[in-house]
Amino acid sequence: MKYLLIILFFILMGLLQVTIISQLLVGEIVVNLVLISIIFFNIFKKLKKYGIWASLAGGLTLDLFSTLPFGVITLSFILITFFIQRFSNIFKKITILPIVLSVGLMVVTYNFLLVTLVKIQNFIPIFKWYQIDYLSLRHFLGIEIVYSIGVTILFYFILELVCKLKNVFSKKKI
Numbered sequence: 001m002k003y004l005l006i007i008l009f010f011i012l013m014g015l016l017q018v019t020i021i022s023q024l025l026v027g028e029i030v031v032n033l034v035l036i037s038i039i040f041f042n043i044f045k046k047l048k049k050y051g052i053w054a055s056l057a058g059g060l061t062l063d064l065f066s067t068l069p070f071g072v073i074t075l076s077f078i079l080i081t082f083f084i085q086r087f088s089n090i091f092k093k094i095t096i097l098p099i100v101l102s103v104g105l106m107v108v109t110y111n112f113l114l115v116t117l118v119k120i121q122n123f124i125p126i127f128k129w130y131q132i133d134y135l136s137l138r139h140f141l142g143i144e145i146v147y148s149i150g151v152t153i154l155f156y157f158i159l160e161l162v163c164k165l166k167n168v169f170s171k172k173k174i
Helices: 002-019 033-043 048-065 072-090 096-121 134-139 141-170
Strands: none
Touching: 002 033, 002 048, 033 048, 033 072, 033 096, 033 141, 048 072, 072 096, 096 141
């Protein structure tokens, strides 16, 4: 049941990203809510086991609406998931700093993975029409990192507030 809820959550996040969030442009950059959510899921130990399902659901949803060759976003999210799960154990305590560092690094990694995977797929003749290169990243990568980190900080404090409110309301009064 939890897996189904996670899958539905990431499908909804993907739909939210391609419909409403895509209208909130900053320098022609749209924040990648699905990527940020995948990072959150893979950093927190209790949610780590759902990471691959989150990557699949979010990636497939974004792939359906993307102009990139189908599967590139999903494969990028799966690779990001494996990378985060492999190295997230270096953080002793999960605070805002490790999350912000992870988001910054993963935004860069995700963009380079997208370009690399598209270049690999360009060897297949039917995908030759899609042109993308590493130099195009320099025009928007800095803005995307700052935008993603800003949204991540907002998410973190909202999540922290929700947890505190949950603790306050869950305590029984005598």
